[in-house]
Amino acid sequence: MNTTDPRLALVAGEASGDLLAGLLLGGLKQRWPDLQSAGIGGPQMKRHGFDAWWPYDLLAVHGYSFELLWRLRRLFKMRAELGDRLLKERPDAFIGVDAPDFNLGLETRLKKAGIKTIHFVSPSIWAWRGNRIHKIRAAVDHVLCLFPFEPELYQRAGIAATYVGHPLADAIPMEVPRAAARSALGLADEATVIALLPGSRRSEIRYILPSLLGAAALLTKQRPALKFVLPAMRGVRDLIDPLVAKFAGQIDLQVIDGRSHEALAACDLTLIASGTATLEAALFKRPMVITYNMHWLSWLRMKGMAYQPWVGLPNILARGFVVPELLQDSCTPEALAQAAEQWLDSPARCEGVRQRFTELHHLLRQDTARRATDAIAQILGR
Structure with missing residues (x-):
């Protein structure tokens, strides 16, 4: 040696x-x-x-x-x-x-x-x-x-x-491998796909996933052809499966073990918990709705310590609300579904955020x- x-x-x-x-x-x-x-x-x-x-x-x-x-x-x-x-x-x-x-x-x-x-x-x-x-x-x-x-x-x-x-900026390709990711996940090229990323902590699954699934159900009523993909992190599948059974209803939902990068590369939009995953979504140039929900005492303490109006990394780095944030009481199925609809109805807005995120990718690489x-x-x- x-x-x-x-x-x-x-x-x-x-x-x-x-x-x-x-x-x-x-x-x-x-x-x-x-x-x-x-x-x-x-x-x-x-x-x-x-x-x-x-x-x-x-x-x-x-x-x-x-x-x-x-x-x-x-x-x-x-x-x-x-x-x-x-x-x-x-x-x-x-x-x-x-x-x-x-x-x-x-x-x-x-x-x-x-x-x-x-x-x-x-x-x-x-x-x-x-x-x-x-x-x-x-x-x-x-x-x-x-x-x-x-x-x-x-x-x-x-x-x-x-x-x-940021090492993720090196690891994530500048050109998103959308076709390869969709092929790996069995998703058609023409499908509209939404990735649900509730976080990796058990508390996040309990507090956030029901709202994401509720939003998916509301969106499905308006757009029955929508496809959803939910990466399940190691150690929380036992929490995810019962919630999917309870709230997913008629959603066309695919739950996968890990593979969050494939889900982000394949999707058109993601509903995502605040954290590092939001930066990953930005590096994949994906429009997103950032959300978070936690125990109300935890929320009061963290809210009192905040110095700026944003919690999502893409917004913090852009110094503005490039993507919506729906936190705590605003983390509802109705609000999430409405914010998602606004992305789906505005291709020009989606293209604008892709350009912003491409600039961010170059800065961090x-x-x-x-x-x-x-x-x-x-x-x-x-």
Whole structure:
């Protein structure tokens, strides 16, 4: 083994973090073929030789879901055990991938002990919880930023940061493979297809999917030929199937295991939960209706911390309501169906948003794996 290749510890939470960390590890392995990596992660990371001491699913909880507070004790215990192990094994660096509620505390402990700490995916201090900047300063040596406006915010606070672009912009093709995706999903080229993406958390399935299915039922009454596709993330199929049976009715709906990128490439429009998936939909140049719903106490707390009027990444990056957002009380079947109809009835509007999203794709496509690897190499002095 090449003993000069680094040993890295990583923690990624949820499917989106696993995907981003997997893309990062791919670039790191190209530079350092004998790289060793371990920590908390999922299948995308394991493809690059990652040793998952715990599965990423254990971190897949919403930071302010009061109905899930009972799980916090388990998470604190896991973080303490992971910290003990890393302090004993002393990797060359720790990379926290998103999941700031879990990672920042761990990073603070490791940094105090002299282990280099890197945070990949900037916490959204520009959207809410801006006072977290002080905690970030204490926790990390360097932040790898996905969006071009972020490094200046960190540098003003005395935190080293590098814009590396978004790895999804590299992974998703500039030209959408619509025909291939439709063929893979058995969808006719002439069909009008709507993708339903309720999120990957169990709480999201419970709070959001019934409204999406209700909207699909209303749309079907007006347009019986509509086709719907619903990607089901790993670990939530047991929640999805009963809801489909209860609410889907006469909808022409295909539930698929994962394959969300194929669904986005194949669809004409998506009804989608706010989160990383909205950026994926934008990179596939798809018109969308962004929605979200959560426990009302969680909503009150998050709403009080918001700094700007948008929650969806496409709108945040565009600094305007390029696509509609229907949140909390507005997350109803009727409102979602109406917003979807407005897209379906306006081809010119759809073409305009495709052009905006193409510009966004070019902005974020920066060969993130190489840029991030270069930054990590400098931090490690290699």
